[in-house]
Amino acid sequence: MRKIALFIAMLLIPCVSFAGLLSSNHGATPVSKEFKQQLMGSPVYIQIFKEERTLDLFVKMGESYQLLDSYKICNYSGGLGPKQRQGDYKSPEGFYNVSRSQLKPDSRFYKAINIGFPNAYDRAHGYEGKYLMIHGACVSIGCYAMTNSGIDEIFQFVTGALVFGQSSVQVSIYPFRMTDANMERHKYSYYKDFWAQLKPGYDYFEQTHKPPMVSVVDGRYVVSKPLSSDVVQPQLASNYSLPKAK
Numbered sequence: 117m118r119k120i121a122l123f124i125a126m127l128l129i130p131c132v133s134f135a136g137l138l139s140s141n142h143g144a145t146p147v148s149k150e151f152k153q154q155l156m157g158s159p160v161y162i163q164i165f166k167e168e169r170t171l172d173l174f175v176k177m178g179e180s181y182q183l184l185d186s187y188k189i190c191n192y193s194g195g196l197g198p199k200q201r202q203g204d205y206k207s208p209e210g211f212y213n214v215s216r217s218q219l220k221p222d223s224r225f226y227k228a229i230n231i232g233f234p235n236a237y238d239r240a241h242g243y244e245g246k247y248l249m250i251h252g253a254c255v256s257i258g259c260y261a262m263t264n265s266g267i268d269e270i271f272q273f274v275t276g277a278l279v280f281g282q283s284s285v286q287v288s289i290y291p292f293r294m295t296d297a298n299m300e301r302h303k304y305s306y307y308k309d310f311w312a313q314l315k316p317g318y319d320y321f322e323q324t325h326k327p328p329m330v331s332v333v334d335g336r337y338v339v340s341k342p343l344s345s346d347v348v349q350p351q352l353a354s355n356y357s358l359p360k361a362k
Contacts, residue, residue: 146185147175155184157280160273161327164189164250164260166196166207167292171250171260173270180325187270190254191261196291197307199233202244205258208233209291209310211317211330211337213284219275226252226264227271231287240335250287286327294318313337 147155159176169189174181194206208231218230228251234243249259252267262270274285291307292298294315302308316339317328328339 146183152184156273157276159282160184160277160285161321162250162270162274162285162287163321164287164289165293166192166209166290171262171266171270173273174325175273181321181327182325184273185269187262187266189260190263190266191256193256193258196302196305198243198310199238199245199248199258200241200243202246204245207256207258207260207289208238208245208248209289209314210235210237211314211328212287212289214274214278214287215284216275216278219271219278220249220251221271223249223251225249225255225259225261227267228252228259229267229271229274231289236332237335237337240332288314288317288321288328290314290318 155175155177159181161174161176161181163172163174164170165172166189169192171187171189173184173187175184176182192207194204196209197206198210199206199208212231212233212235214229214232218232220228220230228249231248231250233245233248238245245258247259250262250267250270251259252262252264254261254263277285291311291314292302294311299311299315302311305311313336317330317337320326320328320339329341331338331340
């Protein structure tokens with residue numbers, strides 16, 4: 117009986133560890149390094165903040181998304197505001213989606229993720245440009261350049277999520293963390309109306325820890341609540357890996 121009890125306890129250790137991770141982690145604290153590999157393949161979500169030069173990578177844990185890690189943006193170009201035309205050297209702002217076809221493991225900038233510019237909003241306003249990426253090599257002409265070690269991990273988790281069934285990875289790109297104080301600080305900006313369209317997406321994630329549902333209506337971003345909480349979601353990769361643990 118003691119041998120059976122010991123065997124059951126060994127099987128439960130990974131489950132207990134993962135449950136503890138779910139309960140102790142929260143949105144502002146990165147996942148500890150020892151748990152990262154357990155989360156490989158789970159759905160992910162990306163937020164980029166220009167002014168703070170930060171890319172936040174979130175991973176789905178339970179019903180919400182928690183911060184996996186924050187990465188310093190090595191370089192971006194053009195200052196605050198949306199990209200509008202080819203050759204303006206600006207890095208985009210807005211809501212984008214990444215599918216498997218947009219992954220570029222053999223990019224001349226080490227590794228790259230095409231964010232999908234122009235999206236429906238950009239096209240509605242006649243904005244033009246192509247090959248806008250999150251990539252390595254720390255050089256930018258309209259892209260978000262990371263260190264090679266940073267893009268290595270980001271690329272790995274985005275690829276894993278898409279391989280495990282996430283249809284696309286959302287990338288929300290903001291000029292800054294869109295707190296009320298920061299909005300007040302930029303209230304005289306030429307881009308204030310555009311930024312007011314982005315803020316509901318930022319606020320929704322802050323309140324729910326779930327990516328916003330974004331559409332484009334009459335040339336404007338519209339953030340709406342999910343129609344149902346019963347939408348089928350990709351299964352956590354950890355749910356596949358934990359039963360195999362010894």
